[in-house]
Amino acid sequence: MTMPSTAIIGAAETDELGTLPDRSELQLHAEAARNTLEDAKLAPADIDGIACAGQSPIAVAHYLGIEPAWIDGTGVGGASFMFHVRHAAGAIAAGLCSTVLITHGQSGRSRLGPAGGGRGRDSLPGQFETPHGIVGPPTLFPMGVLRYMKETGTTHEQLASVAVAQRRWAARNPRAKYRDEITVDDVFASPMIAYPMHKLECCLVTDGGGALILTSSDRAEEMDLPHPPVHLLGAGEAMETPMVSQMEDVTSSKAFRRSSAAAFAQAGITPDDVDHLMIYDAFAHLPIYGLEDLGFVGRGEAGAFIEEGHTSPGGRLPLNTNGGGLSYTHTGMYGMFALQESVRQLRGTAPAQVDGVEISVAQGVGGMFMSGGTVVLGRERR
Amino acid sequence: MATPTKPSPKATPETQPFWDATARGELHLQRCRPCDAHYFPPRPFCPTCHSQDVAWEPVSGRGRLHTYVINHRPAPGFEEEAPYPIALVELEEGPRLMANIVEAPAEPDALVLDMPLEVTFEDQGGMQVPKFRPAEPQEGAR
Ligand SMILES: [Zn+2]
Numbered sequence: 001m002t003m004p005s006t007a008i009i010g011a012a013e014t015d016e017l018g019t020l021p022d023r024s025e026l027q028l029h030a031e032a033a034r035n036t037l038e039d040a041k042l043a044p045a046d047i048d049g050i051a052c053a054g055q056s057p058i059a060v061a062h063y064l065g066i067e068p069a070w071i072d073g074t075g076v077g078g079a080s081f082m083f084h085v086r087h088a089a090g091a092i093a094a095g096l097c098s099t100v101l102i103t104h105g106q107s108g109r110s111r112l113g114p115a116g117g118g119r120g121r122d123s124l125p126g127q128f129e130t131p132h133g134i135v136g137p138p139t140l141f142p143m144g145v146l147r148y149m150k151e152t153g154t155t156h157e158q159l160a161s162v163a164v165a166q167r168r169w170a171a172r173n174p175r176a177k178y179r180d181e182i183t184v185d186d187v188f189a190s191p192m193i194a195y196p197m198h199k200l201e202c203c204l205v206t207d208g209g210g211a212l213i214l215t216s217s218d219r220a221e222e223m224d225l226p227h228p229p230v231h232l233l234g235a236g237e238a239m240e241t242p243m244v245s246q247m248e249d250v251t252s253s254k255a256f257r258r259s260s261a262a263a264f265a266q267a268g269i270t271p272d273d274v275d276h277l278m279i280y281d282a283f284a285h286l287p288i289y290g291l292e293d294l295g296f297v298g299r300g301e302a303g304a305f306i307e308e309g310h311t312s313p314g315g316r317l318p319l320n321t322n323g324g325g326l327s328y329t330h331t332g333m334y335g336m337f338a339l340q341e342s343v344r345q346l347r348g349t350a351p352a353q354v355d356g357v358e359i360s361v362a363q364g365v366g367g368m369f370m371s372g373g374t375v376v377l378g379r380e381r382r
Numbered sequence: 383m384a385t386p387t388k389p390s391p392k393a394t395p396e397t398q399p400f401w402d403a404t405a406r407g408e409l410h411l412q413r414c415r416p417c418d419a420h421y422f423p424p425r426p427f428c429p430t431c432h433s434q435d436v437a438w439e440p441v442s443g444r445g446r447l448h449t450y451v452i453n454h455r456p457a458p459g460f461e462e463e464a465p466y467p468i469a470l471v472e473l474e475e476g477p478r479l480m481a482n483i484v485e486a487p488a489e490p491d492a493l494v495l496d497m498p499l500e501v502t503f504e505d506q507g508g509m510q511v512p513k514f515r516p517a518e519p520q521e522g523a524r
Contacts, residue, residue, distance in 0.1 A: 120392075124423050127391035129480050131511045132468050133460040139453050139468055147449035150495050195452035195465070195490065245470055245480040246423070250449055 005381040006089040007220035007229035010040030010213030011343040013336075014105070017208030017329045018177065024113035028105025029060045032209035036101065040213045041226060047213075049091060049100035053080035053333060060103055070097035076239065077366020078280060078333035081212075082259075082373025085339070086235035088214050098215060105209040108332035125243050137282060138194045138202055140368045144250025145196055145285045151251055151300070154288070156196060158303030160187035162284035163200045163326050165312045170323025172313065172352035177204055178327045201284035203325035203334070210336040212343070217381045230346045233269070233359065234376040236262025244368035253365070255372030256293035260363060263374035264295075268382070269359060271296045276345045276360040277317060278338035281324040287311070290363050291319075294374075318354045321345060335364035335373065342377050388459030390507025397424045399438045404510040409443045409501050411477060412436050422477035443501035444517060445473040452488050459506075463488075471499055471514050485515040 012035035014020075014028055023031065029052060037044065050061045051072035061068050070091050074083045081102055088100035107113065120126050134140055148154060164184055170176035182200065190199040220229035238258035241247060248254055264270065271294060279290035291302040296317060305311065311319035322328040322341040329337060342360040344350040358380065364373040393401045403410035411420045414428035415435045427434050450469035453460075460466060467483040484502065486492050500517035503510040 121390065122392040122394050124397075126389075127393070127397055128423050130389045131391050131506055131509075132480050132482050133388065133453060133457040133466060134468060135453060135455050135457045138455070139451055142451055143468075143470060144449055146451075146495060192452075192454045192465075194454060194468075197451070243423070245478060250470065 003089060003093040005217035006092055006214055006232040007217045007381070008212050008214050008232070008343055008377070009220050009223065009225055009229055010036040010042065011211070011340055012036040012039040013210040013340060014208050017175065018206055019109050020107070020207035021110045021112070023107070023207070025105050025107040026055055026059060026063055026113060028107060028207065028209040029055055029103045030063055030105070032105055032211040033060070033064055033101055033103045036211035036213055039226070042099070042213065047099055047101045049088060049097035050103070051084035051088060051100060052103045053084070054106060066101070068097070070100065076371040078282070078335045079364030079366035079371045079373035080333060081335045081339055082235065082362065082364040082375050083237045083371075085212070085214065085232065085375050086237055086373070089232050089235065092214065092216055098219070100214050101211060102214070103209070103211045104331070104333060104336035106331040106333055107207050108330070109205050109207045129243060129245055137368060138197060140244045141283050142194060142197045142285060143244050143368075144247065148251040148285065148288075149196070152303070153300060154303035156188070157184050158307045159196065159201060159284050159288070160184040160198070161303070161307040162281070162287050163187050165306050165309070166281065166320050166324040166326045168312045169321045169352050170327035173323050173328060174351060176323040176328045177206060178323070197283060200326070203282045203330035204327070206329045206331055208329050208331050210340045212339060227347055228379070230343050230377050230379070231381040232375065233378045233382055234263040234265070234267025236260060236266065236374045237372070238262070239371045240369055242367055242370050247369060253289050253293050253369045253372060255365070255369060256290055256363060259372035259374040260294040263361070263376050267376040269376060274317075274359050274361050276321065276342065276354055276357045277319045278342055278360070278362040279319060280334055280338055280363060280365045281320055281326055282330065282334065282365065284326065286365060287319060294361070294363060313352065321350060321352050321354060335362070338362040338364060339375060342375070346377055346379050386458035386461065388506040389457065390509050391511065396426055400424050401509060403438070403440070404503055404512060407503055407510070409441050409512060410438050411441050411473075411475060413439050420473075420475040420477055422479065441473060441475045444520060445471040445499050445514065447483070447493060447495055447497045447499055448472040448478055449495065450483065450493060452490070467493055469514065479512065482513050483515070484513045
């Protein structure tokens with residue numbers, strides 16, 4: 001499939017990230033939206049498409065005084081924003097709208113006016129997962145890790161090295177929540193949350209938000225913009241199962257494999273062409289799965305690849321350069337922050353800027369490997 | 383303050399036969415006749431071929447430890463047994479179920495992947511929830 005190139009012309013996060021007891025979730029959406037409009041020097045009236053997850057896009061648009069002609073409430077977990085980017089590109093290409101605002105706001109820590117979730121007693125997860133004493137993602141997301149380790153020979157040290165590598169990036173990012181470099185022994189010394197995952201192998205829980213504005217690349221090049229546009233080269237979306245217990249293979253994400261294959265095909269790239277990579281890291285095993293499922297390394301090679309420093313500052317594949325969900329921030333649906341960092345790296349404005357980033361990939365995940373969204377961004381349009 | 387109780391599942395029409403069976407101390411799954419394959423979770427058609435020629439049948443209750451976590455931050459009702467294993471059990475018939483491993487220490491050395499397991503049941507809010515415990519290897523088992 002080919003479609004006209006689309007560009008991100010606005011991108012900004014909420015004023016603050018962390019613990020924000022004075023803002024509702026809806027307000028975090030609005031703050032991110034307003035900052036993003038300011039970033040692009042656009043007015044609410046310039047926006048004719050809106051997308052968000054968690055909160056209703058209708059509630060967000062009404063709150064902002066926007067009357068959109070195109071609305072996308074795709075809510076497939078933390079990867080929703082990757083889906084929104086792809087849907088917006090299609091909508092713009094199809095002439096459904098010209099300028100789409102995608103917002104994220106989540107009171108993941110303070111829980112102020114959060115949108116509801118669905119794992120009731122009579123849902124399938126409520127019947128076949130919840131009764132076994134699960135406590136949120138830490139008990140579900142890492143379910144396949146021991147199997148993966150047995151099948152590939154990956155070690156606990158290699159798993160811990162994911163957190164170590166990302167902290168090296170966070171140490172270079174003043175906005176990161178945790179900035180002190182750590183060792184594998186520090187990871188092992190942190191409290192056990194759900195074996196084999198220690199606390200430092202689990203993401204943060206924070207408040208915050210971010211937003212993006214997209215328009216066509218043709219229009220972006222005609223506009224007098226404060227930042228160079230970042231062009232969408234390809235995107236893909238895929239799903240597997242809402243129940244981690246029913247994954248086809250608990251040692252690999254089918255959603256990652258399929259969304260990335262679609263995105264890379266549309267962009268006409270291979271992993272060798274990627275200069276910068278973001279892989280949604282709710283837990284330390286996600287970058288390991290992602291490196292393999294996206295085709296950057298072979299089966300069972302990701303742990304050693306990270307341990308050897310190839311994804312760390314100075315390495316050949318800079319990964320999760322904001323510090324990731326493990327060290328930067330994680331509101332609950334982190335995908336927006338992966339996209340923000342890809343845009344910053346392509347603009348050349350990242351706190352831990354990598355030299356010569358021409359192509360960046362952001363891989364999102366929703367639920368516990370429920371969904372995957374991949375976005376390929378570049379400095380040059382296709 | 384009342385003592386927290388473990389979460390209790392609530393059946394739907396599609397899953398009622400599963401819970402009716404556990405109430406009798408039996409594990410039943412659906413099998414697609416055209417595919418000659420069991421599947422899970424319950425639904426009134428085969429997820430592979432969409433045939434509605436499916437039947438509820440008792441299964442062996444035997445399986446192997448496919449993977450697990452040991453949860454150190456207990457859910458309500460699980461306080462006294464923390465840390466406790468939450469596992470995926472691969473049944474002899476093929477499907478995988480999530481379940482706690484009981485009657486074994488909640489330690490990695492005692493929970494070896496692919497070890498044989500057998501089903502048992504525990505009352506949670508009036509529903510009999512499947513659990514698995516270590517079993518002797520079966521004759522001819524893989
Ligand atoms: Zn069938």
